Amino acid sequence: MLSKVFATLAVVITGSILLYGVTDFPAFGDPKSPASAGVPGSESVSQYFITESYGDTKVPNLVTSVLADYRGYDTMFETVVIFAAGMAIFAILRVVGDEKDSRKKRVEENTFTNGDHSRIIVGTTCRIVVPVIQLFALYVIAHGHHSPGGGFQGGVILGASFIILALSDHLNAALRRFSEKSYTIIAVVGILIYAAFGVVAQLLGANFLDYGVLQPLLFTDGPEMARSHSMLGVEIGVAFTVTAIMFAIYANLSTRGLLRNGL
């Protein structure tokens, strides 16, 4: 009871401080706000992105060039946050041990679901639809710097395709294709791909995640195209982590960490 009073008090106080802060904000879309016009004596950041980003990176999608290049450091640690969320779910929920018993149960379940007539319609539809979804996910990832999309969105679609597989048939059907070992490895590899781009740039004498110097390694015409290709590589790394963590969260939450029986 007392803890609830303190919690309510804390929420009310923080909330009113935040609301008080909102009153100092510039109006929505105000052309004179510092974000749009810049502070006196220096050019505005958003103005710079709008006018110069295509020349700097040869990426037509402004959002992706800001996300994966100008603010690449931020995006890298966003990926780490997703990875940390997955690891937290793993640490809290996953139950290990009792392998003999779980193996016995798996056999029973498979014979049960195969004869279940009501799953034929859903199962067949998912068998038809899942490859299309996965192909579309790869398109969203690979085309992220030319059209809306990118590693996070494509990774979520790819992870959802595995979740659909688990929902339509059985969790083991999805785990057979994307086992616990492989999704944990892929989640780590995704972040390592991202960090590798930064470290290689450092080894070549530039700042962390300064893709321009990767030009001799990527065999491109200039540093601009090197930035464009590096953004694609970085997005692929993000997609690896997001796909693996999406599926890991579903698998652990739906089975309370047992990774068997499923829904």
Add this chain to the structure above:
Amino acid sequence: MIITILSVLLIGAGTVFFLGAAVGLVRFPDFYTRTHAAGKGDTLSSLLVILGYCVYQLKDFESFGESWPILLVILKLLGISVFILITSPTSTHALMDAGWEDKVEPTIQEGHPNHLNDDSGKF
């Protein structure tokens, strides 16, 4: 002109079916009939609306060499409609099946035969 009229007719028919689905969702008596109305109406009306978009895209079509990007847009729209045609009835079926497994009682009017318990063992 004809193309515009045709597309307006298709999209209009789609919205009529959307309205029917919405009315059915509110007015029908129980879970099964409501899901039935929403599923059927949604699928058909989405298909009609997308077909209307496809026809409307043909408005600026001049020659195959110049305006092939329009055909690309139509191909994508048709892809979406195929996706809806497959997935929407399946999700309706899954919803109904889940309701049946969860023993949601259908409404049966007085004086009508109740076949619910005839084959309850089979499900």
